[in-house]
Amino acid sequence: xxxxxxxxxxxxxxxxxxxxxxxxxxxxxxxxxxxxxxxxxxxxxxxxxxxxxxxxxxxxxxxxxxxxxxxxxxxxxxxxxxxxxxxxxxxxxxxxxxxxxxxxxxx
Amino acid sequence: xxxxxxxxxxxxxxxxxxxxxxxxxxxxxxxxxxxxxxxxxxxxxxxxxxxxxxxxxxxxxxxxxxxxxxxxxxxxxxxxxxxxxxxxxxxxxxxxxxxxxxxxxxxxxxxxxxxx
Numbered sequence: 001x002x003x004x005x006x007x008x009x010x011x012x013x014x015x016x017x018x019x020x021x022x023x024x025x026x027x028x029x030x031x032x033x034x035x036x037x038x039x040x041x042x043x044x045x046x047x048x049x050x051x052x053x054x055x056x057x058x059x060x061x062x063x064x065x066x067x068x069x070x071x072x073x074x075x076x077x078x079x080x081x082x083x084x085x086x087x088x089x090x091x092x093x094x095x096x097x098x099x100x101x102x103x104x105x106x107x
Numbered sequence: 108x109x110x111x112x113x114x115x116x117x118x119x120x121x122x123x124x125x126x127x128x129x130x131x132x133x134x135x136x137x138x139x140x141x142x143x144x145x146x147x148x149x150x151x152x153x154x155x156x157x158x159x160x161x162x163x164x165x166x167x168x169x170x171x172x173x174x175x176x177x178x179x180x181x182x183x184x185x186x187x188x189x190x191x192x193x194x195x196x197x198x199x200x201x202x203x204x205x206x207x208x209x210x211x212x213x214x215x216x217x218x219x220x221x222x223x
Contacts, residue, residue: 001168035209044201044213045152056211088152092208095167096142096154 002026004089006099012107019076021102023089028069033093036065036074039101040085048087049074079104109134111202111214118220119196125189125219129202136160136183140206143176143187145198146216153198157206158185165206192221 003026013019023034031052037045047056049065052072062077076083084106089099115127129141140163143155156166158176166174175188189196197220203210 033208037210044203044216045210046213047209047211050209050211090152090209092205095165098152098154100151 002029002091002094002097004091004097004099006087006089006102008102009100010103010105012105013079014107015079015081017079019079019083019104021074021087021089021104023067023072023074023099025070025072025091029072029091029093031068031072033091034065034067034072035090035092036063037088037090038083038085039088045088076104109204109212111204111212113200113202113214113217115200115217115219117218118222119192120223121193121221122191125187125192125196125200125221127187127200127202127217127219129185129187129214131183131185136178136180136185139204140208141178141185142203142206142210143185144201144203144210144213145196146201147195147198155187155189155200159206163206194221197221 005024007022034052036049039045048063053065064075086101086103110132112130119125137160140159142157156176158164173190178185199216201216202214204212
């Protein structure tokens, strides 16, 4: 099983700041098979990034992803009030596993 | 647009079988792979398994011995059965589109508590 480890566990930032989240895989993951989700309390996750760097239709361009191999990053260029949430990475090259999540909270 | 809605009992007794339904509306169940995913309270996400209407199925190895996923194309529904449940199976259960790729559409989820 591929284990995904996200860091930091919590990120405290102010609106307008840049957020950078990390996801490290226990073995190499083709960038084609890495996704990021946003989850707000009481809601289902929402897909923000797939294929490591592609955005589904309707996802704002302040959300971006990068990386390859075992190290992937997710960036929110300028935090909006509605971006404070938990973010999960997900690999789907071998079965499916998720990271434990990074909470982006208001500082 | 396609919408997903999970339904089923919110309370299941230990050792019994958890049974949930996901109804697909606004689209065809034949058009996607479909997965079940769960999330224990305050914890992360765990993929349970996926199915395609033609019969392609894959389960999480850690749950494989207890899980059955099926599709009823006439009702545009997929189902989940999880046997011999324990308190560790208490979670919000989601259905989502996807199986070989990212999960691009999710239901709102349904909370299932395992308790006597």
